[in-house]
Each structure stands twice: as C-alpha cells, then as structure tokens.
Amino acid sequence: MGKVKIKRKSTLIDMTAMSDVTVLLLTFFMLTSTFLQKEPATVITPSSVSEKKVPTSNLVTILVSGAEIDKDGARKTDVEGKVFISIAGDVDSTFSSENVRAQVLQEAVRSYNETHKNKIQITPSQVAAFSKINMFGLKLSELPAFLSLEASDQDEIMKHLNDPKVGIPINDNRDLASPNEFQIWMRAIYNVARDMDGQGSQTFFDALQRSGEGIAVKADKDTPYSTIHHVLDNLQTLKFNKFSLMTALTTEDE
Amino acid sequence: MAQIEQSDKGGKKKKGAQKKMPIHVDFTPMVDMNMLLITFFMLCTTMIKSQTLSIALPSNEKVEQEQKNKTKQSEAITLILDTERDEKGNVVTEMVGDKVYPKHIVYYYEGKPEVADENKDGIIDNPNIKVEYFRGNVAGETQGIRKILHERNEKVLEKVAVLKQDWKAKKITEDQFQEEAKKVRNDSTLTRPVVIIKAGPNASYESLISALDEMQINQISRYQIDNINGTDSALILSYKTLNNIPVE
Structure with a gap:
C-alpha cells in the first residue's frame, strides 16, 4: 500500500471575478442614483397611487417639518x-441652481427692505454662500450673519428646529402689500423665474405658473391639516393655485 | 485567470534560460476598494424617487365665493376628514382583517347639510352625516369610502373599465386610453358626483392625500378642496353628541 500523497494546493484565491462583479455593481450605483439632498428635517411623505415623478430640475420644494417623537x-x-x-434650477448652466438661488436672494432682500424698517445688507460672498445651500429656512434678518458662518456651524444652527429663528416665518396674512417672509421668498422666486422667461428659459416659469409642476409641498404624513393649511393658504394668496404634493408610491390592488 | 502564461515559443529550451514564472496579479486590494466605494454609494444615495400629486386650489379672491356651490344638490357629496389622535398626539391605528390602518375618519353628507335645530341647543337634530373610513379594496371588493364614491361614479367607471380592457388587449395604445378616459371622466351626460373635500384641523396630511387618491382611483374629475366652516363643525359635533362619541 502506497501512501496517498496529499497535494499541497496554493491558497491563493483568484479575485478577478469578484473584482468584475464589484465594478459592475459600482457602475450601476453610480449611474442610477441621485445623491440625497441635505434637508434640515426628515419627513415621511404619505403614500399615493399617483405615478407622476418629481422633476429634478426647475422645482421649488416647500418642506414643512413634522413633529418629533420624544422618548415617551x-x-x-x-x-x-x-x-x-x-430651489433647483435648470440643468442648463445659465439658469443653474446656483444662479437662480443667488438672484432669488437678492430679489428677496430687496423686497424685504422695501417693506421693513430694519434694512438688511448682504455682501457678494454671502450671496455666493447662499447659492450653495440646497435648502434654507431662516428669518431673513438672521440670514446675512448665518451665511458668513462655516458650513459646519450652519448645520449646527439648522439642527435646532425649535429655535424660533429657524424656519421661514409664515402666518395667515392675505394682504400682499405687507407680505410675510414666506410670501417674500415665493414672490422673489416668481419674479426671478419671470425675468428668466424673457431671457430664453421658459421652462422654470412654465413649471411655476402654468402647469403647477414647479412647486412641490413636502410634509409629514402625520402633520395636522391646520399646519399644512398655512402653507396652502399662503400659496393660494400668492395665486399659485396649481401645485403638487409630494408622495411616495404605493400600489393599489384592484 | 489573473495570470498570464507565457508560453515558450520555439520548442527548444535554451540552456541557462530563466524559468518564466506566470505573472499573477492580486486583485484583493482592488476588490476591497470597490467594496468600500459601493458601500459609500449605497449609503449616500437614494433610489426612490418621490411621486407627486398635482392639485389645483380655488383662488382666494372673494369674487369666486359666489360662483362656488353652484353644483347640483343631487351630485354634491362633501367629505370632512378627521384623524383620531391619542393624548400624546400620535395617530391612532387600528387592525381590520390583517391590515393596519391609521384611523382617518371620513364624515360625509350628500347635497346640503341639514341644519334644523328646533330646540336651539346648538345640536342639529338630524345631522345627515355618515361615517366611513379609508379601507381600499379587500379581496377585489371596494370598501369604506371608496365603495360610496364608486357607487356615485359607477357610469364613468364602467366606461373606463371597457377602455382599459381594450388597452390591455392592445386594441388601443396607452395614450389613446388616457385621452379617451379623460373624455369619459368629463362627459357631462353621465351622472358624476362633485366631491368637496374638507379637512378638519386635526386631520393628518395623509388623510388629505388619501382622499385625493380616492378621486383618482374612482375617476372623479370634479372635486375641490375647501376650508371647513361653522356648519361642518356643528354637524360633526351634533353627530358625535347624538351617537355618544366623546368630544375632546
């Protein structure tokens, strides 16, 4: 009986196939995904059967924060x-988000100074800082100081939602001669979009005014209607009668 | 796989020639890096794109107030939404069958609200109000408020169902179907309801969306969102009092 000789095999595992798979996966993720936008408050949108997709460009999203659930x-x-x-502008560079945001801020400050005694000053560097922020919500009087801060300090301020200066002030005002800050912002957006209309970008103004696809209200599913009503009523006062509500898709069995 | 065999050409081996080792590339670090990148992309991105529901609200101007409510009494149906919340303010949920539903209450009345109050106690004697819930379909049968709306809009739904069958059988294209369905929805010869949706202050945003969803599911083309008024509040209060439902 001869001894069975155990052949020593190398433990090297060939990783080429594995590498192929991971590269494929990576390509898939890179191509299909859109980055999560930083939002000051996370909300769970209610579900609906509507299959209409949210546009990625030429969109003004109004986020209404929901209540937080505490330990008890x-x-x-x-x-x-x-x-x-x-505010998300066009993909086109002339009417890019940055450009639109900068114009909106200047327009909003101008109209704020027209209606308020305490004038605010804004520097070009603050405008540049503003154009990089995806979602904003702060009292206009606090905005210049906020924009001069570092990004991490800005986040720190926005984290404290119960701070009275966080959130765009909104009330039941229906008199546009003395607009509240929400109305100032929305009108500024409207005016900027209208001016762009003359310069060759029709889509933004179109989305805002004619089809109603340009404004999306995003709110938490458990938020009481009395809170949402504030926003809807203000939009009505501003004559934005057509707009959309953001939902998550659900299928309905027939 | 990751090695390249270098075959000797020429057959004869020269003496003293170095033995050629197969070139082996180790892909493990590459895989490590790729995995890290994948993890990064998976965590930082979103795949779910939100959907939207378009709505049109009436203008806030006073002129339109007079033009409102000119719909036929027989066609009008008013939904008043409310949501039950516990003492902590959270939405109450309930189990029906094997599904969990948030407790959204739909008070509804047809035509005009009944306001007769003989003994002047602030309680309407016969509030013509009924209560339903959002129940969707159970085993293919419409339930809850959907059943009520379904019955009101039966004529339209029948026609749309025929069109849908044609579309599924590829007799017409999807665009044609959408166009035809739109025509049917707006066909004034059919009896169609006019739905007025009102949401109470406590009603959650979800219930409003559910109500709008019902409009879409039931192919109702004429509906509007309105603000709740004193009569509606009185009706609900009376209903609750007469049915011994605690009023908060």
Whole structure:
C-alpha cells in the first residue's frame, strides 16, 4: 500500500471575478442614483397611487417639518410646521441652481427692505454662500450673519428646529402689500423665474405658473391639516393655485 | 485567470534560460476598494424617487365665493376628514382583517347639510352625516369610502373599465386610453358626483392625500378642496353628541 500523497494546493484565491462583479455593481450605483439632498428635517411623505415623478430640475420644494417623537412617544410639536424652501434650477448652466438661488436672494432682500424698517445688507460672498445651500429656512434678518458662518456651524444652527429663528416665518396674512417672509421668498422666486422667461428659459416659469409642476409641498404624513393649511393658504394668496404634493408610491390592488 | 502564461515559443529550451514564472496579479486590494466605494454609494444615495400629486386650489379672491356651490344638490357629496389622535398626539391605528390602518375618519353628507335645530341647543337634530373610513379594496371588493364614491361614479367607471380592457388587449395604445378616459371622466351626460373635500384641523396630511387618491382611483374629475366652516363643525359635533362619541 502506497501512501496517498496529499497535494499541497496554493491558497491563493483568484479575485478577478469578484473584482468584475464589484465594478459592475459600482457602475450601476453610480449611474442610477441621485445623491440625497441635505434637508434640515426628515419627513415621511404619505403614500399615493399617483405615478407622476418629481422633476429634478426647475422645482421649488416647500418642506414643512413634522413633529418629533420624544422618548415617551409623545409628539413634540414645537418643531412642527417649520417651513423650508429648496430651489433647483435648470440643468442648463445659465439658469443653474446656483444662479437662480443667488438672484432669488437678492430679489428677496430687496423686497424685504422695501417693506421693513430694519434694512438688511448682504455682501457678494454671502450671496455666493447662499447659492450653495440646497435648502434654507431662516428669518431673513438672521440670514446675512448665518451665511458668513462655516458650513459646519450652519448645520449646527439648522439642527435646532425649535429655535424660533429657524424656519421661514409664515402666518395667515392675505394682504400682499405687507407680505410675510414666506410670501417674500415665493414672490422673489416668481419674479426671478419671470425675468428668466424673457431671457430664453421658459421652462422654470412654465413649471411655476402654468402647469403647477414647479412647486412641490413636502410634509409629514402625520402633520395636522391646520399646519399644512398655512402653507396652502399662503400659496393660494400668492395665486399659485396649481401645485403638487409630494408622495411616495404605493400600489393599489384592484 | 489573473495570470498570464507565457508560453515558450520555439520548442527548444535554451540552456541557462530563466524559468518564466506566470505573472499573477492580486486583485484583493482592488476588490476591497470597490467594496468600500459601493458601500459609500449605497449609503449616500437614494433610489426612490418621490411621486407627486398635482392639485389645483380655488383662488382666494372673494369674487369666486359666489360662483362656488353652484353644483347640483343631487351630485354634491362633501367629505370632512378627521384623524383620531391619542393624548400624546400620535395617530391612532387600528387592525381590520390583517391590515393596519391609521384611523382617518371620513364624515360625509350628500347635497346640503341639514341644519334644523328646533330646540336651539346648538345640536342639529338630524345631522345627515355618515361615517366611513379609508379601507381600499379587500379581496377585489371596494370598501369604506371608496365603495360610496364608486357607487356615485359607477357610469364613468364602467366606461373606463371597457377602455382599459381594450388597452390591455392592445386594441388601443396607452395614450389613446388616457385621452379617451379623460373624455369619459368629463362627459357631462353621465351622472358624476362633485366631491368637496374638507379637512378638519386635526386631520393628518395623509388623510388629505388619501382622499385625493380616492378621486383618482374612482375617476372623479370634479372635486375641490375647501376650508371647513361653522356648519361642518356643528354637524360633526351634533353627530358625535347624538351617537355618544366623546368630544375632546
């Protein structure tokens, strides 16, 4: 009987196939995904059967923060109903988000100074800082100081939703001669879009005014209607009668 | 796989020639790096794109107030939404069958609200209000408020169903179907309801979306979102009092 000789095999594992797979996966993720936009408040949108997709460009998103649930399971309503606005311009470089945001800020400051005694000053570097922020929501009087801060300090301020200066001030005002800050912002966006209309970009103004696809209201599913109503009523007052509500898709069995 | 065999050409081996080792490339670090990148992309991105629901609200101007409510009494149906919340303010959920539903209450009445109050106690004697819930379909049958709306819009739904079958059988294209369905929805010869949606202050945003969803599912083309008024509040209060439902 001869001894069976155990052949020593090399433990090297060939990783080429593995590498192929990971590269494929990586390519897939890179191509299909869009980056999560930084939002000051996370909300769970209600589900709906509507299959219409949210456009990625030429969109003004109005975020209404929901209540936070504390340790005892109670709803903390002091952070509820804060309003934030995000502006996404065209993919086209002339009317890019940065450009539109900068113009909107200048327009908003101008109209704020027309209606308020305490004038605010804004420097070009602050405008540049503003154009990089995806979603903003702060009292206009606090904005210049906020924009001079470092990005990490800005985040720190936006984290405290119960701070009275966070969130765009909104009330039941229906008199556009003395607009509230939400109305100032929305009108500024409208005016900028209208001016762009003359310069060759029709789509933004179109989306805002004619089809109603340009404004999306995003709110938490458990937020009471009385809070949402503030925003809807203000939009009505501003004659933005057509707009969309952001939802998540659900299928309905027939 | 990751090695390149270098075959000797020429057959004869020269003496003293170095033995050629196969070139082996180790891909492990490459895989490591790729995995890291994948993890990064998976965590930082979103795949779910939100959907939107378009709505049109009436203008806030006073002129339009008079033009409102000119719909036929027989066609009008008013939904008043409310959401039950516990003492902590969270939405109450309930189990029906094997599904969990948030407790959104739909008070509804047809035509005009009943406002007769003989003994002047602030409680309407016979509030013509009924209560339903959002229940969707159970085993292919419409339930809850959907059933009510389905019955009101039966004529339109029948026609749309025929069109849908044609579309599924590839007799017409999707665009044609959408166009035809739109025509049917707006066909004034059919009896169609006019739905007025009102949301109470406590009603959650979700219930409003559910109500709008029902409009879409039931192919109702005429609906509007309106603000709740004193009559509606009185109706609900009366309903609750008469049915011994605690009023908060």
